[in-house]
Amino acid sequence: MKPILLFFSSIVLGLCTACDKTELHTRLAAEEELRQLHSEITALANSVPCTDPSQWAITPLGSKACGGPVSYIAYPEGSLSQNFLSLVEHYTEAQRAFNKKYGLISDCMYVMSPSGIRCENNRAVFITP
Template identity: 40%
Template sequence: MMRRILAFFLLGYVLLPFISCDKNGLELSQEEERRQLDELRQEIEALSLSHICENAEDWRVTAIGSKACGGPTGHIAYSTKLDTNSFLKKVNEYTHKELAYNKKWPVYSDCSVPSPPDQILCKDGKPELVWSSASLP
C-alpha cells in the first residue's frame, strides 16, 4: 500500500511540469493585442456605417477608446436603427480593452480630452461629426 502511495506521488511529481499551464505562453505580444484592438475598432466602425445616414435625427454619438492619459480617444456616430444596446456594449468592450492595453504596455498619448461634437450631419449617406470652432477636438 505504501509503495502505491509513493508511486502515485512520484508520478505526480514527474508529470506536474507537463500538465501545468505556462501563463507566459498564453499571453499575447503587444503587437498581437494592438492588432486585436484594431480589428475590434474596425468592426465597430463598420457597424456604425451599416445604415445610410438620411436623417441626422436618427443618429447619436458616443465616446470611444481610452487614451493612456485618460479620457476617450474620440467619438463615433451610430444610427438608432441599430441594435443600440449591442453596439454600445461592443464600444464599451473596446474601451475597456484599450484601457487594459494602456496599463499593460508602455503607451503614451497626449492628455487632451476630445469634446463631443456639436452636431451630426448627413453627407453622402454617411454621418459627419461637426464641431463649432470654439470646441474643436
C-alpha cells in the same frame, strides 16, 4: 570553468530572449485585436446610411492613456444600437487595459465632443463646436 559559465550564460540569455519574444507576440496580438474591434465598430456604424440625423447619436470611442476618449463615433439609434454600444464599451475597456499593461502615454489633449450630426452622402458627419 569558463565553458560551464559560458554555457549557463547562454541559457539565461536565451530564456530572456524567449521571454521578450513572448511578450512582444502577446502585445502584437493585443494590438491586432484592438484594430479588429475598431474595424468592426466602424463597419457597423457605416452599415446604415445616414438620411435623418435625428436618428443618430454620438458616443466616445477608445481610451487615451492619460484618460478620456480617443475620439467619438456616430451610430444609428435603433435595433443595432445596444450591440453597437456593447462593442464600443468592450473596445474602450480593452484599450484602457492595454494602455495600463504596457505603460503607454498619450498627448493628454482633451478631445471635444461633437455638437451634433448632419448627413452627407449617406454618411454621418460631425458638427463641431
